[in-house]
Amino acid sequence: MSNTNSQNFSVGIIMGSKSDLPVMQDAADILKEFGINYEITVVSAHRTPERMFNYAKEAQGRGLKVIIAGAGGAAHLPGMVASITTLPVIGVPVKSSNSIDGWDSILSILQMPNGIPVATVALNAAKNAGLLAAQILATADESLTIKMQAYKDELRKKVEETAAEMEG
Numbered sequence: 706m707s708n709t710n711s712q713n714f715s716v717g718i719i720m721g722s723k724s725d726l727p728v729m730q731d732a733a734d735i736l737k738e739f740g741i742n743y744e745i746t747v748v749s750a751h752r753t754p755e756r757m758f759n760y761a762k763e764a765q766g767r768g769l770k771v772i773i774a775g776a777g778g779a780a781h782l783p784g785m786v787a788s789i790t791t792l793p794v795i796g797v798p799v800k801s802s803n804s805i806d807g808w809d810s811i812l813s814i815l816q817m818p819n820g821i822p823v824a825t826v827a828l829n830a831a832k833n834a835g836l837l838a839a840q841i842l843a844t845a846d847e848s849l850t851i852k853m854q855a856y857k858d859e860l861r862k863k864v865e866e867t868a869a870e871m872e873g
């Protein structure tokens with residue numbers, strides 16, 4: 706996992722454990738596809754509370770614009786990070802090995818109290834978290850908006866081609 710401080714990153718991808726990486730890698734991959742700089746590392750509210758606090762406190766000052774936080778089980782990481790920073794936090798519920806079918810993680814991330822929102826994506830949907838982060842960045846970046854439109858056009862074309870094939 707890379708976490709170089711010498712470079713300027715727009716998106717911070719964090720996860721509660723390295724065991725979440727197979728899921729969270731999808732966020733990194735889609736950001737890479739859009740040419741967006743990201744950092745990726747492990748931060749746990751439960752196991753490394755001070756590291757979590759420092760990460761959230763320093764994120765904006767280090768130039769991050771969006772944080773993607775994934776965790777499984779009692780997934781307090783996204784909400785706790787959101788409580789400390791004013792950056793938008795996108796939460797990825799991860800279906801970890803001992804989870805209650807992922808519902809524990811989904812509800813922990815989704816059911817935030819008023820005032821501290823976490824933009825929660827579907828279970829294991831780190832790719833969508835990456836896309837949402839890209840869309841947030843695109844609001845202030847015209848070239849990224851153009852890339853985002855091209856991505857959507859491509860999705861639409863694929864469905865239209867499939868529909869045409871099915872219809873004969």
Ligand SMILES: Nc1c(C(=O)O)ncn1[C@@H]1O[C@H](COP(=O)(O)O)[C@@H](O)[C@H]1O
Nearest residue numbers: 721722724749750751776777781782801
């Ligand atoms: N939910 C959290 C937090 C947290 O929210 O701070 N820290 C670790 N975890 C989660 O515990 C699960 C099992 O972790 P291990 O595989 O390391 O035992 C992972 O899905 C992780 O995100």
